[in-house]
Amino acid sequence: MVQAAGSWVATAPSLLVAMVERPMSSAALLPPSPALAQGQVMGRVIWQYQPPAGSGVDAWLCHPGDCVRLPGPRGQTDAMTGLPADTPLYFQFSLQDRRQRAATLQGLQVIVNHEHLHRP
Template sequence: MPTLLVCLATAAGAATVSWTASPAAVRVAGADRDYRSEALRPPAPAAGLVPARFSWAYRVHGGPPPRAWLCQADRCVRLHGARGRAPAPSRWRADAPLRFRFRLADGAAPVRVDRLRLTVTGAVVGQSGE
């Protein structure tokens, strides 16, 4: 899973940091359980990141799109559509992994979700881009 890190300095002594990860495809096979992506972790330079917002994208093959969430432990945000952006929940931590989670509607055919991409943006206090 390649990860990209971008850092922009601000005058207040905090750096705005974004990291992007692309997990492997997920096969969502039944409505009776949740299917999760591999864990998405920030690169070491973003370990102190205070998440502020995130964006996502994915593609669905084989049937109607499943319900989707982005989760950190039991704190999940519903993803409305295969692409979008949203504010990060205030309880998300920089040092805990994130995962995509999918569930089929009752009676829906199995699907493959690929081209998953997550970008998390926030501030790392006390750093600058110098």
């Protein structure tokens, strides 16, 4: 029996980022149902977040073993390909400049494409 490829979507609450040297982490982003991703591996991950206008933040998308630097507020990455599809993900953010005011980031979302792990 072959399981079809699919995707799951997760969102995290807004996050206040106030410091340059201390990144803030979002809540964990998980599949809505554990069974949905069981026996599956990640493929492409699509992300988005909404910084306030004029606010510069450094951003990463992380799993428990590593983080991937994000070039902007929306995009996609293949860096998580092959990880178990139920691996928790989270965002990390820090301000780019000490003179910046604290920024609230909204709309934190990932779409994780996944497929059945094929074993030869």
